[in-house]
Amino acid sequence: MALLLLGQSRAQEGASMPGQPVNKRAGIDLTRGVLFEVTPHTGMMGTSGVFGLRLGMNYGSLGLELAGEQVIGKTANLYPVSFNVLLNLSTQGRLIPYGVVGAGLWLTVPTNALGAETVSSLGLNFGGGARYYITRSFGVRLEAKQYMTTINNEREPQSELLFYQELSLGVSFLFR
C-alpha cells in the first residue's frame, strides 16, 4: 500500500488530464473520478480513548466508507464497525468539509470481568467533519459524531437507548 501511495502521490502532483485545465490551486479534486482514502485516526468517545481505521472512496460529493474502531474502556473494550455515507460539501481545494451518517454493529468485550460475555448491538451514527489536505495525497481529518445504540436491560422488559459522542483526529491518505 505504501508503494501505491507513493506512486500515486508522485503521479498526482505532476499530472493533469489531457484537455483539462490544470488546477493551479494546491489541493485535491474529487470530480475527476474515484479517489480512495485510508484514514487511521484516534480520539475520545466520552472519557475513553479511541483508535480506528476508515477505508473509503470518494466520487464527487458522495463518499462511502467502512470504519472500524477500538474504544478502550475501564472494564470493557468497545468495537464499533460501521458503514458510513459521506456528503462532501466541497469537491475541490484543500479544505473538504463533510457530513456523515452510518450504521453498524457494536461489540462490547469485557476485559476484566470473569465469566462476562461479548455483547453485540446495532448502532447508528451521524456527524460531520472536515479534511484539510497538505499535499494532493495527504491531509488531516477532524470529525465529530453522535453514536446511538440500544441495549437490552436484563432487569426490565424494555431496551435502553444510549448516546455517545466521539471526537476524532486522523490523517487521510488519498490514492486512485
Add this chain to the structure above:
Amino acid sequence: MNARQACSVLTVILLSTALVTPASGQSLPRAGTGIGVFAGLYSADGIATNSYYGARYDYGFQGGKFFVEASLGIGSLDSKVLESVTSASLFESSRLLTYEFDVAYDHTPTGPVPFVLLGVTGIDQGGQTKFAGVVGFGKRFVLSGIFDDRMIARLDIRDHLFSQEFNNKGSFTAHNLSLTLGLTLAL
C-alpha cells in the same frame, strides 16, 4: 531480562548508533513514505524491563520536517522478581502489545538536534488495554551507500504515560519507557 542483559542490549544499541555517522551532504528524504523495523528495551513501570520489537510506517511532509507514524510493538511483561515474591500474577498473560499513532517534528533533519514526538498508544498488557499518551524524541541518520541512501537508522526514546491501578489500591500515573534502534527504508 535481568539487569545485566538489559545493560548489554543497551550498550549494543548505543554503540550501533555511535557507529552510524551521518555522511556530510547526505540529507534525509524530504517527504514520502517509509517502512521500518525496530528493536530495543521496554520498561513497564513497576513490573519489568524486557526486549521489545516491532514495525512502523511513517509519512513525511512539509519538506521532511514533520512526519506522522503508525507503529506496532511486541514485548513481554515477564518479571523474575515478581514471580519469586508472589505466586499471584498481575495479568492473565505476560503478553505486551502496543499500537501507536504519532506526529513528530524534526527541526533540523540533518543537524544535531533530535526530533520530538507526540502521540497516543494502546497498550495491551496481558489482556487489559490502556489508552496512553506518548512523548519522546529521537534521531535519524542516513546510512550512506545503502539502497541509494534510502536506508535510515533511528534511535527513539519514548515515554508511554497512562493511569495504572493494581488490586484496587489506587491509581497512579505509569511511565513505560522504551529505547529502540530502528531501520527505515524510504520508499
